[in-house]
Amino acid sequence: MEITAAQYERIAPVLPIQRGNVKLSNLQVLNAILYVAEQGCQWRGLPARFGNWHTVYTRMNRWSKNGVIDRVFEHLQREQIVRIKLEAVAMDSTIVKSIGKSRGGWSTKIHMVAADARTAITFSLSPGQAHDAPEGRKLLTRLGPQRPGLSLLMDRAYEGNETRQLALALGFMPVVPPLSTRVHPWAYDREIYQRRNQIERLFRRPKGFSRIFSRFEKLDVLFLGFISFALILDALR
Structure with a gap:
């Protein structure tokens, strides 16, 4: 499973604007995080096709701590609540x-x-x-x-x-x-x-991700980030 370009467009306005010579786009980083969430692998075990593992980890860590993941979750949550009675x-x-x-x-x-x-x-x-x-x-x-x-x-x-x-x-x-x-x-x-x-x-939906079914993260902020990420993916489907 990967986040498509069409799905990405729904959340792109909420993500930080990339400037300068950035090696990994936000979409590439999101799909790398998705792989880690699904497989439950260590960050160092991220396949080379996703780019430098440390870059991906740093982006996920920063987004979790400064509220970017939360803002994306809240953005999609508002969309869904408007749809339902x-x-x-x-x-x-x-x-x-x-x-x-x-x-x-x-x-x-x-x-x-x-x-x-x-x-x-x-x-x-x-x-x-x-x-x-x-x-x-x-x-x-x-x-x-x-x-x-x-x-x-x-x-x-x-x-x-x-x-x-x-x-x-x-x-x-x-x-x-x-x-x-x-x-x-x-x-x-x-x-x-x-x-x-x-x-x-x-x-049962977020617990379908190995990274959530078993908690790997020692820091609450990163584990909360993965839960938000799993709920974001579910909302994008």
Whole structure:
């Protein structure tokens, strides 16, 4: 798989303008990063046809740290949200194993809010042993106030009072099953709750890339960059 010229044109305005005698174009670098993401190889293992591996690594490192990858992700995300009728969003997490010890130990959690099976809205990382609810509240706070009544689909990991109250304060309508131990359980819309499987399907897309299925990067910023990159590729298809 490679990014085509037509696909590249959709994101070219968001990428840095290249000036001077540049040996590798942005498109060439993107396709080299794609190879690393798919194969999970070391940067030094990048085939010679993609150019100097260190140039590619340096570009990916710089783009991840200065927000270029994030801007491309946000650009395509806005396009996708305009196309769909946003009736609900879902929040969940998934665990990936680390190759070597990272800040989160031997595993990392990816937390995400998604609009459907193809549209991620925002995401973050936490150590693998961390509870979902605190990181979930950080994501909701990052999103800020929403259109009143927008359904927020969550599993029981987020059913605590603090998370539900924050969601309500931001304008969401929490759709979450209560724990069986609740003295006063609440009713919830079971039909719309079935859509929560969409975020689980979305998680499978970036985890199809070897570089994400198993975490190679010790630095969060590079691992987040690869997650954004995988979601960008999915949006371009």
